[in-house]
Amino acid sequence: MSITIGRRGLVAGAALAPLALPVAAQGRGEEISVTHWGVLMYGAPYAVSMEKGFFREAGVNITGILTSKGGGTTVRNVLAGGLPYGEVSLAAAVAAAREGLDIKIVNAGAATVADILWVTTPDSPIRTIKDLEGQRIAYTSPKSVTEMLVIMSLTASGVDLNKVERISTGGIGAGLTALRQGGVQAAPIMDPIWARDHARWRPLFFVKDVLPPMTQTVGITTTQFIREQPDKLRAIIAGRRKGVDFLYANPEEGGKLFAEAYELPRELGVRAVKNMVDVGYWSRGNIDTKALDNMVEGLRIIGEVDGPIDWTPLVDRSFLPPDLQATG
Missing domain, CATH: 3.40.190.10 (Periplasmic binding protein-like II)
Known part of the structure; x- marks a missing residue:
């Protein structure tokens, strides 16, 4: 079949x-x-x-x-x-x-939520999640899993939430477009999209490395x-x-x-x-x-x-x- x-x-x-x-x-x-x-x-x-x-x-x-x-x-x-x-x-x-x-x-x-990660552009000066202070990060929509994971990941990493602008982009593709155009400095991605586009982006942080199961x-x-x-x-x-x-x-x-x-x-x-x-x-x-x-x-x-x-x-x-x- x-x-x-x-x-x-x-x-x-x-x-x-x-x-x-x-x-x-x-x-x-x-x-x-x-x-x-x-x-x-x-x-x-x-x-x-x-x-x-x-x-x-x-x-x-x-x-x-x-x-x-x-x-x-x-x-x-x-x-x-x-x-x-x-x-x-x-x-x-x-x-x-x-x-x-x-x-x-x-x-x-x-x-697990281990399939979800945030990426940045290959030439970005941002190397770790802590570097997001003073920057803009994308999530899909209000009260979504990605918004939840952004807040939890930043908090778990000791990043001041008040110093990171969190932007709802509406979807995974829209977030990646905003990243490519410089509207945000990091955006979420997951498989199978990550498997397809992994060469276009540099991983910034994997949720699995920050949060528990x-x-x-x-x-x-x-x-x-x-x-x-x-x-x-x-x-x-x-x-x-x-x-x-x-x-x-x-x-x-x-x-x-x-x-x-x-x-x-x-x-x-x-x-x-x-x-x-x-x-x-x-x-x-x-x-x-x-x-x-x-x-x-x-x-x-x-x-x-x-x-x-x-x-x-x-x-x-x-x-x-x-x-x-x-x-x-």
């Missing part, structure tokens, strides 16, 4: 725009939701598991992905379309739960789906886990499958997957409560969360494979 996305996927990634997802169904194929599918790296395990038949082996025939540009839209996709399972940002999951929506977190997705995305479902189709839910989680394991064990082939799914040049897909393998980007599904708390601390900083989070009623580890169920 091949997955057709279109080369507009990488262009859309530069602006974090939504993408249409035609995938040929086989038999009684079903769809799940994945935030930024066709744009960012969250979707790689699903692409591999569909192509390699891992979902079918686990007991569910996933042949299509619903997507969105993220946030509450992806949560609504989970509740309204296809099977009621999806990988969404932790921020969206927490917001949905606080709104009283019927969801449970059942697995971790992207286990932070869970970016989680798998969610509804209590109704848990009650009515528990075996299918286990199969989805197990199938994704096989895709993750394949990517770590076979980054070359996994990168080619990812590239085919996103219709990227093969060498670009391989480079992007190898970048993610190097930083342990994809969780096999196990839920690290400390990494959840670290992300929520950032969400508090940008005003997306108010007060503590009690994970007990929101997290259900019982559908993970037994070796991944240990609490953390």
